[in-house]
Amino acid sequence: MTRAQRKDFALLTEDLSPEQRIKLDQLLEQRSGSPYSALSWLRMPPGAPTPRAVLAHVERLNAIRDLALSPEDGKNLHQNRLLQLAREAGQTAVYQLKAYEQARRHGTLVALMIETAATLTDEIVDLNDRLIGSFFTKAKHKYERAFAEQGKAINDKVRLYARVGAALVDAREQGHDPFAAMKRSHPGILSLPA
Incomplete structure (x- = not known):
């Protein structure tokens, strides 16, 4: 089992450059101006559907893309195993990940970043859908309020x-001038805006 795990981590890390390895290790460090590690920040929940939340998630996704992991990195491993590694990493504290030996730490972080990128993409789409839905709902309520205010x-x-229509019909049936009938029944009607 240990040999199989080592092989999994080797498959996930064999194409990593030294720069990528450094960036992966930096995920475990505290972000400047934040009480959280970069890894914790990347895995923050989306929150309410606001433009700010969408932008924050896009920023997180861009941070993962800056790692320049190849889309092929996770394809060498069975999808279920990759997901299992990512879930285990998600339940592991940052200080515990720091204590892992290098191959395991980097392999675990690669699996986690692949899964986190997919999750962030799904959450961005979901946030966007919910945001657009809220815009439509607000516009509908605004229209309904305006319609109710203008209803009277x-x-x-x-x-x-x-009443004007009834006066015109009555004038026609009796053979009277329709304009005179309108003026009699409603003075100023001909000067009303359309």
């Missing part, structure tokens, strides 16, 4: 048009 004025106009 609309109803008054409809009643006015109904």
Whole structure:
């Protein structure tokens, strides 16, 4: 089992450059101006669907992309094993990851970064969908409020048009001048805006 684990870690780390290894180790260090390690920051939950949350997640995804891990790094390993390593890493404290021997630490972090990048992408899409949905909901409520506020004025106009229509029909049936009938029944009607 130990040999199999070592082989898994070797498969995940065989193409890593020295710079990538340094960047992976830096994930376990505290971020400047933050009480969290870079790894903890990368794995923060999305929170409420706001533009700021989407941008924060995009920043996290870009930080993972800056590691320049190859998309092929995780393909050498069975998907279930990769997911298992990522889950184990997610439940491991940063100080424990620091104590791992180098191959295990880097292999574990590669698996975790591959899984975290996929999770962040899914969460960004979800945040975006929820954000757009909230925009539509707000616009719908705004429209409904405006319609309700304008409802009385609309109803008054409809009643006015109904009375004018009745006066016109009555004038036509009796053979009277329709304009005169409108002026009699509603003075100033011809000067109303459309």
